Amino acid sequence: MKYLRLLAILLPLSIPSMAEELQQVSPGDWQISVALGYGTLENPRAKTEDITTYVLPSWYYYGDRFYVENFTLGYSLYENDWLSVDLQGQLNDDGIFFEYDGVGKLLLADILGFTPIRVPVARPGQVIEPPPAVERKISYMAGLSATWYTPAFDLTTGVFHDVTGVHNGYEWQLSFRKALGWSWGALGLEAGGIYKNADLVDYYYNVRPEEFGRPIRLKPLEAATNWYVKAVLNVPITDSLTFVTTLKHTQLGKSIRDSVLIDADDYFAGFVGVSYSF
Numbered sequence: 001m002k003y004l005r006l007l008a009i010l011l012p013l014s015i016p017s018m019a020e021e022l023q024q025v026s027p028g029d030w031q032i033s034v035a036l037g038y039g040t041l042e043n044p045r046a047k048t049e050d051i052t053t054y055v056l057p058s059w060y061y062y063g064d065r066f067y068v069e070n071f072t073l074g075y076s077l078y079e080n081d082w083l084s085v086d087l088q089g090q091l092n093d094d095g096i097f098f099e100y101d102g103v104g105k106l107l108l109a110d111i112l113g114f115t116p117i118r119v120p121v122a123r124p125g126q127v128i129e130p131p132p133a134v135e136r137k138i139s140y141m142a143g144l145s146a147t148w149y150t151p152a153f154d155l156t157t158g159v160f161h162d163v164t165g166v167h168n169g170y171e172w173q174l175s176f177r178k179a180l181g182w183s184w185g186a187l188g189l190e191a192g193g194i195y196k197n198a199d200l201v202d203y204y205y206n207v208r209p210e211e212f213g214r215p216i217r218l219k220p221l222e223a224a225t226n227w228y229v230k231a232v233l234n235v236p237i238t239d240s241l242t243f244v245t246t247l248k249h250t251q252l253g254k255s256i257r258d259s260v261l262i263d264a265d266d267y268f269a270g271f272v273g274v275s276y277s278f
Helices: 002-014 021-025 093-099 110-111 199-205
Strands: 030-041 050-064 066-069 070-077 083-091 142-149 156-162 172-181 185-196 224-236 241-253 268-275
Touching: 050 199, 050 268, 083 093, 083 156, 093 199, 142 172, 172 199
Parallel strands: none
Antiparallel strands: 030 050, 030 268, 050 066, 066 070, 070 083, 083 142, 142 156, 156 172, 172 185, 185 224, 224 241, 241 268
16 A cells, blocks of 8 residues: 555656656557656654555556546536646645554654653553544546646646545646757646645644544644645657656745644655666
């Protein structure tokens, strides 16, 4: 399960494509790839280990209107040479930080550095159970996405709401993309921001009274905007083999950085290796 959660972060970076393929696809196009190399995902949560992988599969399929890009599902509502509008579903990445490292292994008391004098004193023969583990579920988001195509860059925006009933929050995403191609390979660049509303932020990054092991009143967290930059470099070796390097850096929003569950202002995800396409 750890590996599957890492895929949700790394897979959007990993599909090998030439520059012209980054701009457009044709109905019926599909590809399955397996990359061998080194991938890592930093976890901004306090006292959690980063996760690494050496094998990274990826896949896509584009029909007349329906398409699949790894864990992203989409349906094209409208498309012309300069604009496309899609119904789209995608995993929410916040939940991955709480799932992949093993639910039940991290106690909030350890995060906060509680000392023994702050917990109840046990009477002889009494056993005091530790505070519950910090548990959050992964959610799946769905909504409308639109992309405006220009000669200089592609502008994509979308609003996605939790359709799994985990937190009932929403995200607003905005990104700029640029594809550069040469005779020897292709480079994809992307920069953008993701606004996460208060319901989403509070669910994932606020603590629960029961997680303290003692009564406490907590203030709800406010909305936050994460900013990121991403790069994907593909260098074909043969018709089936491609050298791929990917990197994504995310700057966390203020209310997320202020959470007691978080001890980092940002995090990296990346992979370098050789991909074989079927």
